[in-house]
Amino acid sequence: MRRRADDQPGAALLVEAVLDALPSPTLLVDSSGTVLLANAAWQMAAEVIADDRFRVAVGGNYFALALQIRDDEHTRELVAGVREVSMGLRDSVTADYPVPLPSGTRWYHLQASRVDEAGSIVVTHTDVTTRVHAQRASAWQARHDALTGLPNRAYLHELIDADLAAPGRTPAVLFLDLDGFKEVNDSLGHDTGDDLLREVAARLTAAVRERDTVGRLGGDEFVILSRGCSAVDAAALAERLRATVERPFELAGRVIRLGASIGIAGTSGHRYLRSTDLVRDADLAMYSAKAAGRNRVHVFSPDLRDAAERRASLAAELRDALVRDELVLHYQPVVHLPTGRCTGMEALVRWQHPEHGLLQPGEFLPTAHAHDLMTPLARWVMTEATRQIAEWARIGIALVVAINISAEQFSSGTLVEDVFAALTTAGVPPELLVVELTETSVAEDPELAAEQMAELRRRGVEVSIDDFGSGFSSLAQLVSLPAGVLKIDRSLVNFTEGNRDRAAAAIAAVVALGQACGIRSLAEGVESAGQLALARELGCIFAQGFHIARPMPADDVPGWVLAHRDALAPAPPGEFAHFGVR
Structure with a gap:
């Protein structure tokens, strides 16, 4: 622990003892950002990280250190918030922030509180990397299909709604249903069926453009969000997807052949306001393709919706x-x-x-x-x-x-x-x-x-x-x-x-x-x-x-x-x- 030279010995020892008792890396900083004290946990963390930027000395500037580690809008807002705490404009500041390191990014939870009338503040930095990774993994799992890793139904609708709301965007949706998949499940078992779905997902992802999104609704149904797609582009994409599904699959020591019935919606000039309407119309077009003989492509038209309503x-x-x-x-x-x-x-x-x-x-x-x-x-x-x-x-x-x-x-x-x-x-x-x-x-x-x-x-x-x-x-x-x-x-x-x-x-x-x-x-x-x-x-x-x-x-x-x-x-x-x- 380093201390200020003008501190009273008894008070200084007490402050040092309190800060050293804290398990998180902690600094005592004055109103100008000058580091007054750094506790033992800070020194230990600096040794583990092995990054000279964290070897802050008494008299160094904490605000400059923060911007040196990561100079972006988020860090600048965080520094401004800590200054406001020092000035008495805010009671405290808390935030999670990333620190890029050679070993990978780590996440810390910062909490800053004012401790005296002179504007001194205590800033703690708790390593929350494990928590952040768990939260991100949970959030990812909530938005992605566990079997294929593709965006799931909820996330697909979120992406489509965002694209529909963007000015000037004209997204198209392709609804793809596999022909013959049930027979594979019934004859070869669900494990082989799952392997087949993963293989289909990989093929579809490889066949679309970089700006397109492939998602899985469930079962053997997939949805492709094609951004900035004309009617001609959508038809060409659908035929490309159908052809890639038609290529034989080799699984469980067998050659498996599938087809794909595909419906297209969103290219007729009609302005959609909700993703549910766009996906519904693509679904109707898909069923029309299936009814026409399967392994076909069909473009939505209003008469399909009228028939569904009837x-x-x-x-x-x-x-x-x-x-x-x-x-x-x-x-x-x-x-x-x-x-x-x-x-x-x-x-x-x-x-x-x-x-x-x-x-x-x-x-x-x-x-x-x-x-x-x-x-x-x-x-x-x-x-x-x-x-x-x-x-x-x-x-x-x-x-x-x-x-x-x-x-x-x-x-x-x-x-x-x-x-x-x-x-x-x-x-x-x-x-x-x-x-x-x-x-x-x-x-x-x-x-x-x-x-x-x-x-x-x-x-x-x-x-x-x-x-x-x-x-x-x-x-x-x-x-x-x-x-x-x-x-x-x-x-x-x-x-x-x-x-x-x-x-x-x-x-x-x-x-x-x-x-x-x-x-x-x-x-x-x-x-x-x-x-x-x-x-x-x-x-x-x-x-x-x-x-x-x-x-x-x-x-x-x-x-x-x-x-x-x-x-x-x-x-x-x-x-x-x-x-x-x-």
């Missing part, structure tokens, strides 16, 4: 429709080919919209799927279909009715409970109801689906697999799923004379495959006498299609059945118990 409005109306009894079921007959007799009906949902008339499933089921309405819709169908079975039974018409089951219904885990609740309420035996599924509806959790299907069949409800032969058909799933009927997709059944032989070969193969698994076949989409004859010739047990009958309201079914009863032979005994269609 879908949202339709979803709200559909929720109300479930309560207001606006939904109806139409029924399409299914014929037992060996006898020619109608043995059941396929229940098809329709919406009697108060303004738009009778809507077909394709006009509202996608909306139901997107807004989590498939499960309540399926429960309504179960309730209405079983009620109708009971109603027909009361007038002497026994018909098996099949209903559709969605992926959401399987994943809910309540399928069996829902089915038997409807059967019990209507007083209908289980053998008069069939549930039908597609392979895609059980893809997310085949084991859970198989358990529920097996329980349904054990308790008397038949199960049918729909659309077999369209797209990818998994033989493994056909073997593992406990189904009783296999519906041959209309794309195979609805042949022309030019491809009759090839269609016949495909139908025969599916029929034989079903027979080998103990499953009967149903030809759907029969639209001509020739198609019906071929289905019967090749061993299909059931058939349905416009050639037999179009879907009809429930009130028309008894008349149709009675009109065809005399012309058709009786069904074999017990056939009802084994019938299964959609």
Whole structure:
């Protein structure tokens, strides 16, 4: 400790002892900035730092020392604040400041307080490097994606909002969704999926311009903020990003191929005020690219937003429709080919919209799927279909009715409970109801689906697999799923004379495959006498299609059945118990 020469020995010793007791490097400075005392912690810190600038001597100037270490606006403001404390204009000054050293920047917390009327001040310097680094790491983590290190959703919106607020800026946003990523996760596992996302992030970052920002919203969705970007530039950037994702990835000893559906917004001349609007429009454009065939680029246009608003409005109306009894079921007959007799009906949902008339499933089921309405819709169908079975039974018409089951219904885990609740309420035996599924509806959790299907069949409800032969058909799933009927997709059944032989070969193969698994076949989409004859010739047990009958309201079914009863032979005994269609 160094002391002033004019200090009283007793007072000086007391001050020295107090300052030396402080753990932080501390100086006693007079009103002009002259260093009067430096405690032992200061001297020790100076030795550790090994920088001559910190070896301050009594009589040296603290203010000059501070500016010598770091001469910038922040330091000058800090020195001015310490002077104000000395002059009595402020009670104290506290601030964190960086000190650049050869070993790296260290951070100190400065606190200055006046100690006498002469303007002397005590200035402590506490090393807070660890705290600052922890705070910065926490702040970085709060704004960045933990997996890829890219800006996260919150930080992206912050960056986009800042760019939108800047005068003269015209940012564009590209919304990128990977095509085929879910299949990678499902087949190779989430660890490989995470590695793939990191690789995609690195490629996207390398493909953009230096002034652009790549961020990850979550899952396999990425957003690119492109600053000062024209419509032509944005389109070129999107194609470059799509091409870089298309290049094969080599992970887990395998070659992985992906695509990218990309939407662009912000280049149409419309002035956006909020990042949420800009990202939303880019998202809408991305979904349009995906709907057009995937691995494409689409630029936002106002009609996409109008369509989205209509879908949202339709979803709200559909929720109300479930309560207001606006939904109806139409029924399409299914014929037992060996006898020619109608043995059941396929229940098809329709919406009697108060303004738009009778809507077909394709006009509202996608909306139901997107807004989590498939499960309540399926429960309504179960309730209405079983009620109708009971109603027909009361007038002497026994018909098996099949209903559709969605992926959401399987994943809910309540399928069996829902089915038997409807059967019990209507007083209908289980053998008069069939549930039908597609392979895609059980893809997310085949084991859970198989358990529920097996329980349904054990308790008397038949199960049918729909659309077999369209797209990818998994033989493994056909073997593992406990189904009783296999519906041959209309794309195979609805042949022309030019491809009759090839269609016949495909139908025969599916029929034989079903027979080998103990499953009967149903030809759907029969639209001509020739198609019906071929289905019967090749061993299909059931058939349905416009050639037999179009879907009809429930009130028309008894008349149709009675009109065809005399012309058709009786069904074999017990056939009802084994019938299964959609």
